[in-house]
Amino acid sequence: xxxxxxxxxxxxxxxxxxxxxxxxxxxxxxxxxxxxxxxxxxxxxxxxxxxxxxxxxxxxxxxxxxxxxxxxxxxxxxxxxxxxxxxxxxxxxxxxxxxxxxxxxxxxxxxxxxxxxxxxxxxxxxxxxxxxxxxxxxxxxxxxxxxxxxxxxxxxxxxxxxxxxxxxxxxxxxxxxxxxxxxxxxxxxxxxxxxxxxxxxxxxxxxxxxxxxxxxxxxxxxxx
Numbered sequence: 001x002x003x004x005x006x007x008x009x010x011x012x013x014x015x016x017x018x019x020x021x022x023x024x025x026x027x028x029x030x031x032x033x034x035x036x037x038x039x040x041x042x043x044x045x046x047x048x049x050x051x052x053x054x055x056x057x058x059x060x061x062x063x064x065x066x067x068x069x070x071x072x073x074x075x076x077x078x079x080x081x082x083x084x085x086x087x088x089x090x091x092x093x094x095x096x097x098x099x100x101x102x103x104x105x106x107x108x109x110x111x112x113x114x115x116x117x118x119x120x121x122x123x124x125x126x127x128x129x130x131x132x133x134x135x136x137x138x139x140x141x142x143x144x145x146x147x148x149x150x151x152x153x154x155x156x157x158x159x160x161x162x163x164x165x166x167x168x169x170x171x172x173x174x175x176x177x178x179x180x181x182x183x184x185x186x187x188x189x190x191x192x193x194x195x196x197x198x199x200x201x202x203x204x205x206x207x208x209x210x211x212x213x214x215x216x217x218x219x220x221x222x223x224x
Contacts, residue, residue, distance in 0.1 A: 046169035
């Protein structure tokens with residue numbers, strides 16, 4: 001009898017049934033992206049007024065070496081981009097416009113015919129090969145998954161680097177010792193480089209993002 005009473009309230013039954021099958025990846029992605037947003041807000045404390053590049057530029061002793069400061073700013077920003085990619089692709093890498101165009105066009109013709117059409121549009125064979133290589137990569141990685149606890153660990157390690165970055169900026173924005181400051185910046189650059197080249201998640205993000213080619217099916221129309 002209890003079973004039939006439950007069936008008389010389908011909205012409650014379906015709600016409970018649906019909740020039991022919710023993909024936890026959605027919650028993980030939201031949490032992950034929120035952590036990245038906090039990192040972005042934090043790192044902006046060091047970049048809103050020109051970042052480390054501006055500190056080098058304002059120092060008479062360091063102005064000719066401002067590329068060091070610029071490099072540090074760029075490395076932190078690149079780290080954020082990689083973390084964002086990891087969070088957004090926990091449950092697979094969505095096909096981008098290029099991959100979807102190739103997929104849809106291949107429903108109308110085979111690969112050989114499609115390559116000929118692209119050649120007619122003036123695309124060199126080398127570029128066409130790059131596009132098809134990327135398309136194969138996209139299909140292979142559309143449903144690849146990441147281990148969220150591992151990504152969280154990467155996020156926590158990244159937080160330490162971003163915090164060091166912000167602290168170093170705030171400690172030196174008013175007054176700095178040129179030689180000591182330069183050494184600290186270079187030391188932090190080494191730490192970031194060591195982390196981004198050894199952390200498997202960041203290395204994977206770098207590799208996956210590097211697969212995306214420049215593309216423009218019709219140059220006169222516009223591209224990506």
